[in-house]
Amino acid sequence: MKNVKIDWEKLAVKEAYYSVTTNYKYRNENLSDEVKDDFFIEAKQYTERLLAVIRDHLVKDFAPKRILDFGCGVGRTSIPFSEIAEEVVAADISENMLKEAENNKALRGADNLKLMQTGSDISNIPGRFDFVHSLYVFQHIPASEGRKIIGQLLDKLEDGGVIALQVLYANELSCVKRVSYWLRVNIPGVKKILNLLRRKPWNAPMMQLNNYPLNSVAADLREAGCRHFYSRYTNHAGYKGLFIFAQKTRLGEENVTDLGEIP
């Protein structure tokens, strides 16, 4: 996790807006006040579509009051969430990302947004939430660590609350690229040597892209009391993922139509 933090601190200083989107439009050289406005308009449209999916498939009248945006980056989704909820807590491992999120919070008057730094333990996040959201975050955390955090996020979900969680499960990388990726992540020194061979600074940051075992994630959801979920496939330049929307079943209430005996 230490390497993940170091790399994200560097990415935040180098190209914060591009790093959270990998969209060239948001490279530093293109950033202006208008482009940043567009960045938040697109994010607002995304949050509206996300809530519509939840209302269509899980909770008809979903109107979350307390939202946790995990791995918030520069506050792209946290700020639009703050317009619809009473309180939003946005957490990130990177202090530099959080600094930029603080600037955006002040500029956009998101007074009900609380920004917090977290690491592998998120117990410093206070209270429980009726909506927990995480986009493009777990792919950057090794699955063994990430699954522990998913468990903690599920603990923070109110009964009846919804989690929207995006994870990767496969990619279309060639065999050579897969081996090179594995070596860079797992063998000390290889990342530095490959950086130099690619004519980059030896300490250039790396964006990890980790797959998650979906059978284990499904078991984690079940264990936490999420008895049903809805999901959508995602595909970002050959990195295949699932956006999982799950509701924690209310205590003492089986709010899913029982399938009964399956013939």
Ligand SMILES: C[S@@+](CC[C@H](N)C(=O)[O-])C[C@H]1O[C@@H](n2cnc3c(N)ncnc32)[C@H](O)[C@@H]1O
């Ligand atoms: C690709 S960005 C996405 C940011 C934001 N979710 C968005 O869509 O705009 C990934 C973010 O996850 C954060 N991150 C990586 N590992 C983390 C961890 N273990 N805990 C919290 N945040 C983490 C990074 O610092 C970065 O801000």
